[in-house]
Every structure is written in C-alpha cells, then in structure tokens.
Amino acid sequence: MKKYIWILIIFAILSIILLLTIISHKNNLSYIEINNKKIIIEIADSPKERFSGLMFRESLCEDCGMLFIFEEENFHNFWMKNTLIPLDMVFINSDLEIVDILYAKPCIEEICEIYTSKEKAVYVLEVNQNIFNKDIIGKNIKINF
Secondary structure, three states: OHHHHHHHHHHHHHHHHHHHHHHHHHHOOOEEEEOOEEEEEEEEOOHHHHHHOOOOOOOOOOOEEEEEEEEEEEOOEEEOEOEOOOEEEEEEOOOOEEEEEEEEOOEOOOOOOEEEOOOOEEEEEEEEOOOOOHHHOOOEOEEEO
16 A cells, blocks of 8 residues: 555656646747747757748747747848748848848749848748738847747
C-alpha cells in the first residue's frame, strides 16, 4: 500500500511541475508589438526555416505571424511559392523601424512574383493580409523574445 501512495505522490509532483512549465512557457511567448497590437510570432532564423516560411499552411491565427531574422540588413527577396494564404510582409530595419509593407498573394504556380522592400531590412514579419496598412511605415516596433 505504501508503494502506491509514493507512486501517487510522485505522479502528483510531476503533474504540478508539468503544469507550471506549460503556464510559464505560455506567458513567455515571443511577440512583436506594432501600434499596441501584439502578434505572437514563430521565429525563422535559419536558412531552412526562412526557405520554408509559411508554405503549405492553410491558415494562420488572427494574432499570429512569422518573424524572419537575417544575419545582416539588406534587400531580402520573398516569394509566395506554395503559400496558400495572402499575407502582409512588414519589413523592419535594425533600428526596429518599419521601412516597408508589401501585400503578397498566394502562389501555387511554377513561377511566382518576388517581393522586395524599398529599403534594407533585417527582420520581416509575415501576418495575415489586411492586419496592417502602410500608415505603420516609419513607426518603431517592440520585440519580446
């Protein structure tokens, strides 16, 4: 009988630890804040992650996005090959200032349009289309990792 009590106690302790881990992880999500709007972000900072991006996804939650992080500030090219949802592409420089916003259409064709910002950027945020409009250009953002 004592053996089962110890097993229950250990199980309860492990359950509490798991629950606390989930709660703390949920509260420490990475997000970007633009005009007081928080966007929960997935990070794409490796060549493989940046290549795949949001390909083949059928939807993206309203307050979600993907933040592409590059090693250097430059004119980065994006395309929508195998991307099924229309997106806003928000280009952000190293000073955390929005330098351009482009509206990208899904593309399942063999040849897709290439999107490049007018100014150099080190971050690119992709969100559902029509979340932001061009009046955010020149505004600073806040990133929480």
